[in-house]
Amino acid sequence: HHDPQPDANPNPEGIGLELYTPKEIYHTVELIGKRVVELFAKNQNHNAAVLVRENRQGTFVVEQLEYLKRQHDIEVYDVQKRDRESHVPSQILTLLQFLDRPHSPDYLKAALDVLVKRQLIPTQDLNALSTYPEQFLYPGPLDPPQTKAVIKARRYCCDLLRARLELPNYHLISFLAQTLNYDQSELATADKLTERIAKQTFGKSSISETLAVLQEIVTSERFEPVDPDNTDSPYLRSHQLTVITMHKAKGLDWDYVFLPFLHEDTLPGNPWVPTAAQFLGEFTLAEVARAQIRAYLHGKPLPMAPEAWEQAAQLKTAEEFRLLYVAMTRAKRLLWMAAADLGPFRWNTFSGKGDNLQQKKPCPVLPALKAQFPNSLMVND
Numbered sequence: 001h002h003d004p005q006p007d008a009n010p011n012p013e014g015i016g017l018e019l020y021t022p023k024e025i026y027h028t029v030e031l032i033g034k035r036v037v038e039l040f041a042k043n044q045n046h047n048a049a050v051l052v053r054e055n056r057q058g059t060f061v062v063e064q065l066e067y068l069k070r071q072h073d074i075e076v077y078d079v080q081k082r083d084r085e086s087h088v089p090s091q092i093l094t095l096l097q098f099l100d101r102p103h104s105p106d107y108l109k110a111a112l113d114v115l116v117k118r119q120l121i122p123t124q125d126l127n128a129l130s131t132y133p134e135q136f137l138y139p140g141p142l143d144p145p146q147t148k149a150v151i152k153a154r155r156y157c158c159d160l161l162r163a164r165l166e167l168p169n170y171h172l173i174s175f176l177a178q179t180l181n182y183d184q185s186e187l188a189t190a191d192k193l194t195e196r197i198a199k200q201t202f203g204k205s206s207i208s209e210t211l212a213v214l215q216e217i218v219t220s221e222r223f224e225p226v227d228p229d230n231t232d233s234p235y236l237r238s239h240q241l242t243v244i245t246m247h248k249a250k251g252l253d254w255d256y257v258f259l260p261f262l263h264e265d266t267l268p269g270n271p272w273v274p275t276a277a278q279f280l281g282e283f284t285l286a287e288v289a290r291a292q293i294r295a296y297l298h299g300k301p302l303p304m305a306p307e308a309w310e311q312a313a314q315l316k317t318a319e320e321f322r323l324l325y326v327a328m329t330r331a332k333r334l335l336w337m338a339a340a341d342l343g344p345f346r347w348n349t350f351s352g353k354g355d356n357l358q359q360k361k362p363c364p365v366l367p368a369l370k371a372q373f374p375n376s377l378m379v380n381d
Contacts, residue, residue, distance in 0.1 A: 013039065013256065013334040017376040019369060024342035024357050028260045029064040035336060036065075036241055037072050039256055046255035049235075049242040051327045053266045055080050056347040058243045061260070063352060068241065075240040079248060081185070082234070088182070088189040091118075093214045095176050099164040100207050102137065102157070105130045111160075112153060118180050121156055122149040129153060137161075169207060170198060193217070246327040257331035259324075262339040264361040266347065268320035324365060339366050 018035075022028040036048055052058045058080050068074040091114050098104075098111035109130035115121045129136045129150060135143055136150070137157060146154065156179075163175050177190035196217070201209040235242050235252060242254070264270075295301065328335055339362035344350035370377055 010255075010332055015373075015375055016334060017369070017373055018334065018336045018378050019366065019373070019376045020336070020338035020378045021362075022338055022340040025060070025261060025340050025344070026064065028338050028340045029061055031338070032061070032258050032260060032336070033065050033068060035258075036068065036074060036256070039334070040072070040074055040239055043255070045238040046333070047236055047238050047240055047242070048256035048258070049244055049249065049252075049254040049330070050258040050260065051244060051246050051249050051330065052261065053246055053323075054347045055245065056350060057261050057266075058245065060347075060350070060352055061243050065241070075237065077234065077237070077240050077242045079235065079242060079244040088177075088186050089193055089214060089218045091180060092173055092176050092190065092193065093211070093218050095160065095180075096172070096207065096211055096214065098157075099160060099172070100211060102161055103133045105133055108133045108136070108157070111157070114180070115153065115156055120179075120181065121153045124149045124153070164207075169210060170194065172207075172210075173197070246323050249330050250326055253330045253332055255332050256334045256336065257327070258336045258338075259327055260338050260340075261343060261347075262324075262337060262363040262366055263343055264363050267324055267363045267365075268317040321365070324363070337366065337369070339363060 020028070020031060022031055032050060039046065039048065050058070050061050052061065058078065062076055062078045062081070065076050068076055094107075094110045094114050098107045101107050109126050112121070112126045112129060116123050116126070136154060139146060139154075160176075160179065163179075164172065167175055173190055173194045174187075177187050180186075182190060193214070197210055197213045200213045233252070235244060236254065328337075339360065341359065342357040343360040345356055345358055
C-alpha cells in the first residue's frame with residue numbers, strides 16, 4: 001500500500017508546541033537560532049521555516065541568523081531576496097532579445113512590457129506599438145503623429161538600440177541594468193551574470209553567444225513557482241531554515257515551524273479608524289447624501305459610514321486570524337511561537353539598530369494558548 005503522503009502525521013518533537021515570551025526581538029531570534037541548531041543536530045534530514053507577517057521581519061531574522069551557515073553549516077534560505085533577484089536574468093534576456101531582433105513584434109512587446117514594469121515608460125496599449133515595429137521605431141513623415149507616451153517609449157527603445165551599436169558586448173548587460181534603474185542588490189546580480197557569461201563564452205561574447213548562455217540560465221535556474229507536490233522545492237530542503245511570509249507558505253509544510261513577533265499590532269493589526277472628518281472616506285458629502293436618500297426611497301436602513309468602517313475592520317481581523325491559522329498548521333513536528341515584550345514601533349520603519357523598542361501586546365491567540373496548554377510555556381534561558 002503506497003502512502004500518498006508519507007510521514008504526513010509524524011510524532012511530535014517534545015510536546016509539539018512551545019510558547020515563549022522573550023525579552024525583546026533580538027532575544028527572540030537568538031532563541032530560534034539555538035533551537036534550530038539543537039533540532040538539526042538530532043535530525044540532519046528534517047527541515048524548518050520561520051514564518052513572518054511582514055517582509056521587514058524576515059530581513060531582520062536573516063540578518064541575525066547569518067552565523068548559522070558559518071558556524072553550523074545550516075543553510076538560511078531567504079525567499080524574499082531570491083524572489084527579488086530572480087527577475088534580473090529574465091529582464092536582461094528580454095531586452096537583449098529585442099536588441100538582437102528589434103523588428104520582431106514579440107520581442108519588442110516583451111521589452112516594452114519590462115520598461116512599463118520598471119515604471120520607465122507610461123502604461124499604454126503595447127499591442128498597438130508592437131504590431132508594426134518599423135513604424136513605431138522609425139515613423140516616416142506620412143505616419144500619423146505619435147502621442148507623448150508613445151514618443152517616450154520610442155526614445156527608450158532607440159537609446160537601447162544605439163547603445164547596442166556603440167558599446168562593446170561585455171558592457172551591454174551592465175548598461176541595461178543601469179537603464180532599468182536597478183537597486184544595489186539587483187546591480188550586483190547583474191554583475192555576477194556578466195562574469196558568468198564571460199566565463200562560459202570564454203570572452204568571445206557575440207550577442208548570440210550571450211543570448212544562448214543567458215537563455216540557459218533563465219530556463220534552467222528560473223525560480224520555479226513553488227509546487228507543493230515537488231518535495232525538492234528550494235523552500236523545503238532538508239537541513240535548511242527557510243524564511244518566508246505566512247502568505248507564501250500556504251500549501252507547504254515543514255517539520256519545525258517558528259512564528260516569532262506575534263504582536264497584536266501586526267496580527268490582527270489595528271484597523272485604521274479615521275477621525276469624524278474622514279468618516280466619509282473618499283466620498284464627497286453629496287455622494288454620501290445621495291446614497292442615503294436612495295436607501296431611504298427604497299425603504300432600506302440608511303448606511304452609516306461608521307458602521308461600514310466597523311464591518312470592514314471586522315472582516316480584516318477575521319482574515320488575519322485565518323492567516324495565522326494557516327501559519328500554525330504548517331508544522332509537522334514542532335510549532336514554536338513567541339511574542340517578545342519589546343519590539344519596534346513599526347516594522348517597516350525599523351532600522352535594525354536596536355532603536356526605540358517599545359512594550360508590545362501579544363496577539364490575543366497567545367494568552368489563550370498559554371491558558372489552554374500550560375505545559376508548553378517555555379522558560380527563556
